[in-house]
Amino acid sequence: MRAPLTLRRANAVASRTLRQLRHDHRFLGLSLVSPLVITYLLKVLFDAAANPFFDPTEFIVAYGAFIVHFLTYVLIMIALVRERTAGTLVRMFVSGYRRGEIVTGYLLGYSLLATVQTLLVLGVLRLLFDLDYTLGQSAAVYLVIWLLALISMALGIFVSNFARNEGQAIPFIPLMMLPSIFLSGVIISVEQLAAWAQWLSRLTPLFYANELLLVLIKPGGRLSDDWTALAGLVGYGAVVMLLANLTLREGD
Amino acid sequence: MKTTITINDLWKRYGRVEALRGVTLSIAAGEIFGLLGPNGAGKTTLIRTLIGATKPSAGQVIVLAMDPRRDVWQVRRQIGYMPQQPALYPDLSPRDNVRFFAQGYGLADTEAQVTAVLALTDLIDRQHDPVQTFSGGMRQRVSLACALVHRPPILLLDEPSAGVDPRLRQTFWDHFRRLAEAGATILVSTHQLDEALHCDRVAVMRRGEILACDTPRNLLQSGQTAVTIWRQDRAESHTLANYPQQLPLLLHDYGLDTAVQRIELDMETMEDVVLGLTADQPGEQPS
Numbered sequence: 001m002r003a004p005l006t007l008r009r010a011n012a013v014a015s016r017t018l019r020q021l022r023h024d025h026r027f028l029g030l031s032l033v034s035p036l037v038i039t040y041l042l043k044v045l046f047d048a049a050a051n052p053f054f055d056p057t058e059f060i061v062a063y064g065a066f067i068v069h070f071l072t073y074v075l076i077m078i079a080l081v082r083e084r085t086a087g088t089l090v091r092m093f094v095s096g097y098r099r100g101e102i103v104t105g106y107l108l109g110y111s112l113l114a115t116v117q118t119l120l121v122l123g124v125l126r127l128l129f130d131l132d133y134t135l136g137q138s139a140a141v142y143l144v145i146w147l148l149a150l151i152s153m154a155l156g157i158f159v160s161n162f163a164r165n166e167g168q169a170i171p172f173i174p175l176m177m178l179p180s181i182f183l184s185g186v187i188i189s190v191e192q193l194a195a196w197a198q199w200l201s202r203l204t205p206l207f208y209a210n211e212l213l214l215v216l217i218k219p220g221g222r223l224s225d226d227w228t229a230l231a232g233l234v235g236y237g238a239v240v241m242l243l244a245n246l247t248l249r250e251g252d
Numbered sequence: 253m254k255t256t257i258t259i260n261d262l263w264k265r266y267g268r269v270e271a272l273r274g275v276t277l278s279i280a281a282g283e284i285f286g287l288l289g290p291n292g293a294g295k296t297t298l299i300r301t302l303i304g305a306t307k308p309s310a311g312q313v314i315v316l317a318m319d320p321r322r323d324v325w326q327v328r329r330q331i332g333y334m335p336q337q338p339a340l341y342p343d344l345s346p347r348d349n350v351r352f353f354a355q356g357y358g359l360a361d362t363e364a365q366v367t368a369v370l371a372l373t374d375l376i377d378r379q380h381d382p383v384q385t386f387s388g389g390m391r392q393r394v395s396l397a398c399a400l401v402h403r404p405p406i407l408l409l410d411e412p413s414a415g416v417d418p419r420l421r422q423t424f425w426d427h428f429r430r431l432a433e434a435g436a437t438i439l440v441s442t443h444q445l446d447e448a449l450h451c452d453r454v455a456v457m458r459r460g461e462i463l464a465c466d467t468p469r470n471l472l473q474s475g476q477t478a479v480t481i482w483r484q485d486r487a488e489s490h491t492l493a494n495y496p497q498q499l500p501l502l503l504h505d506y507g508l509d510t511a512v513q514r515i516e517l518d519m520e521t522m523e524d525v526v527l528g529l530t531a532d533q534p535g536e537q538p539s
Contacts, residue, residue, distance in 0.1 A: 012355035016341070016348070022384065023343040087339030091398070094333045095302050095356030096325065149257040250305055 009097055013105020017079070021113060031075060031113060034066045035121050041226040043128040060129050061217055062186045062210045064121045065145045067204055070177055072114050072149045076106060076154035081169045086162070093250040100245045104129045107153055107241075110203070114149035118142060133217070149177050151237040155205070157244040180204040185211070205240075208233035253280035256406060256437040257302065264297050264460070273299040273460040275311070277523045279439060279453075281405070284432050286451035286468075287441040288526050293457040295441035296336060302439070303333050308514050315406065323435040334388045334398035336410040338391040340399075345373045349383060350401050365401055372427070373397040388415035388423040396424070397511065399426035407431065413447065417471035425450045445523040475520030475528070481496060481506065482516075495519070 003011070020026050044065060046056040083089040092102060122142055124133060133141065159176065163169035181199055183189060184206035190198055201207045209231035215221050223230055257279040264272040264451070272294045277367055279285045287295040301313055304320035304327060306483075313320055320327045329365035340349050350366045359365055370379050378386070379491045383403060396412060407428070413421040428438050432452075440451065448468045449456045455465040476489065477495035481488045492498035495517065520528070 007360065009356060012352060016344070016352045019348060020341060020343055086337045087337045090305055091307065091333070091335060092356065094328050094331065095353040095398075096328060096358065097356045103440060141263060233286045 006098065006101055009101040010104040010108065011095065013092075013102055014108035015217050016108030017106060017120070018112060021109070023071055027123050028069045028113075031071065032116060032120060035071060035117055036124055038119055039064065039128065040180050043225045057129050057131060057208070059139060059186060061122075061213050062124055062206075064125050065209050065213060066146055066184075066186055066206060067183060068114065068145050068149050069119060069152045069180065069209070073152040073156045073159075073176065074109065074173055075113070076110050076153045077163075077169055077172065078166060079110075080106070080157055080160035081163050082167055084163075084183070085245060090250055100250040103154070103157055103241070103244050103248060106157060107150060111152050113145075114153065115146060118145045118149060121145070125127050131217075137167070137216055137221055140221070141213060144212045144216065144225070147233060147237060148205055151205045151240055152241040154244045155239065158240060160245060161247050161249045180206045183207065184209075185214075202232075205233065205236050208236060253282055255279070256281045256316055256441065258314040259298075260281075260312040260314075262298070262301065262313060264306060265300065267308045270460050271309075272296050272301070272308070275457075275460070275462055277455055277462060277465060279437055281437050281440065282435050284434050284438045284440065285449045286448050286454035287439065287457060288445060288448055288454055289457035290530055292459070294460040295457055296410055297460075298457075299333075299410050299439065299441060302408055303328060303331055315532055329402070330406055332404035332407045333407045333410055334395050334399040334407070334412050336414070338383075340383050340391060340394055343382055343519065345380045345382060346370060346397065347379040350397045353398045354401040359402060369397045369401045369459075370443045372400065374423075375427070378419070389417055389420050392416050393420070394498070395505055405436055406435055408439065408441045411443060412439055413442065413444060421447070435453045445526050447520075448526075456526050456529045463529045471525055472522060475525040477520070478516075478518035480516040480518075 042056075043058065046060075047055075068122065080089070082164075083092075089102075112204065119142070122138070122145065126138075142185065155176065159172045160169065164170060179200060183190070183193065183201040184204045186206060190201050190207070208229050212223070212226055215226045215229070216223070253284070255278045257277075259275055265525065274372040275294070275298060277285075282450070283425060287298065289295055297306055301308050302320055306322040307321060315327050316330055318327050328440075341352070344363050346353075347366060347370065350369060351362060354366055365378075368428045370376050373396055375393055375397060377392070380392070383391060386394070392412065392415065396409075399409070409428075413424055416424065432438055437471075440447075442448070445534070451468060453465065453467055454471060455462045456471070457463065464474075466474070473494060473496055477492045477499075479490045479492055479495070479499065481490070483506075486534050492500055492502065500515075
């Protein structure tokens with residue numbers, strides 16, 4: 001029995017994006033090597049600033065999450081903008097593909113890349129920083145970062161609507177990423193921020209992911225230790241995915 | 253013949269720019285209809301309204317008795333669209349590209365139809381090579397294959413022969429003619445004014461308006477024809493607006509006496525006719 005047409009179309013988009021990734025060795029290589037290089041540079045940086053009162057393992061996982069968040073957001077946004085400028089997005093719509101199928105297909109296809117990126121970053125962090133997490137903790141940390149990657153992709157798809165070409169997409173990178181790194185609690189604790197900034201921090205997915213990761217890396221930490229942050233991350237994801245589905249623009 | 257596309261008083265505004273200004277035309281099944289005009293004439297906007305990708309500001313569009321905005325998915329199943337740019341994935345092969353767009357239609361026998369359309373567009377030998385290694389003309393062939401794969405009754409082709417060599421262009425037109433003879437409706441926009449002669453009817457557009465809509469033959473005849481009559485080794489020159497009707501009248505004045513040695517006609521080409529129609533009039537802003 002054949003799967004429903006809508007699933008077959010989403011699967012066709014996912015297969016096509018994966019086939020493209022497989023053929024574009026340079027893109028694939030850079031997507032996988034760059035998080036490793038950044039992670040290694042962080043290790044070098046923290047080693048150089050060695051201080052007995054400074055323990056990078058308290059926040060290095062959140063840095064890793066940010067690397068995955070940044071890369072998945074940028075890569076998928078550029079990919080969608082390229083579809084738009086090349087005319088293939090309109091052609092997809094004319095060929096019968098629906099918005100939801102395109103968004104789902106992209107999320108499915110790129111989630112494989114995000115999975116590999118997340119595993120690589122976590123693996124290298126564990127090696128370089130001697131992280132000693134239990135299997136359950138590692139799985140939960142992996143799940144949070146992977147969820148964050150999915151949300152970042154949906155965010156990238158949503159934001160791609162506002163750019164007509166690659167040049168116009170570039171300002172959206174700092175626009176989304178700078179608040180993410182400075183307001184989410186990864187660098188400065190959210191409690192130390194001004195009230196308005198604390199409110200703004202809730203608009204970044206990294207805030208919820210960081211809250212969860214801070215709980216998870218404590219000895220015996222579990223996902224169920226912070227239901228509010230977990231619900232926030234999932235809820236944020238649901239809203240962004242809905243927005244991406246509703247707004248993917250084919251023309252004027 | 254059955255009308256498949258009807259456009260009534262269609263307007264499209266982008267802010268203060270009027271891309272389409274009261275376009276009205278109808279196209280029948282089995283007809284090859286050409287849209288001629290300079291850049292910015294509104295040809296692409298008109299085609300995009302037919303596929304439901306552009307929302308008209310006013311007016312009515314009917315495709316196979318359906319509204320392309322309201323019945324967007326039903327209309328699109330009936331349309332093969334070839335955009336101005338190739339709109340392909342350059343790192344994938346022709347087979348991968350055509351298969352991907354075919355999968356959108358949910359065809360029962362996708363692989364068989366992909367193979368058939370690759371054979372039709374003479375791409376079988378290169379079906380597994382990446383499109384980025386292809387010439388402009390070959391990319392156009394892949395793009396055409398994507399538009400034809402679901403055997404649509406309506407083809408909307410936005411400058412299909414741009415960057416295509418003359419031999420391949422002839423092949424394209426032969427193929428379009430065969431499709432039209434089989435009942436397909438074909439709307440082609442083109443810059444190549446000599447291609448208008450392949451169409452059954454053409455519309456000349458400028459600044460979102462249709463300036464003339466007729467058969468290429470009638471359009472050509474509406475152009476100026478220079479007539480030089482040599483009588484007793486002296487040239488007498490005349491300019492006729494509609495030579496099939498005007499030439500006999502002119503010759504009546506001569507009485508066609510035996511001293512008339514030779515009659516020379518210098519007709520305007522399609523390019524002259526279209527450029528004459530679309531030229532800026534005195535007092536107008538240049539387009």
